[in-house]
Amino acid sequence: MEKLKNIVGLIHFVIFLDNNGKRIYSKYFEKDNLSISDPALQKDFEKKVGQAVLNFNVNKNNEGI
Numbered sequence: 523m524e525k526l527k528n529i530v531g532l533i534h535f536v537i538f539l540d541n542n543g544k545r546i547y548s549k550y551f552e553k554d555n556l557s558i559s560d561p562a563l564q565k566d567f568e569k570k571v572g573q574a575v576l577n578f579n580v581n582k583n584n585e586g587i
Contacts, residue, residue, distance in 0.1 A: 535551060
């Protein structure tokens, strides 16, 4: 952990979701982190993020204003 002292931020994962909260693409970078290295936990996490997208997405039909 000492060598990470000067790092401002780390990216542990990237997730792309559509307007319905469905996963388009996901990539997890940290293999040592047990909370994101297990595929079942990844799917659960993506489902929770997807629900947040559905709750906060105002324009569900992806229509322009």
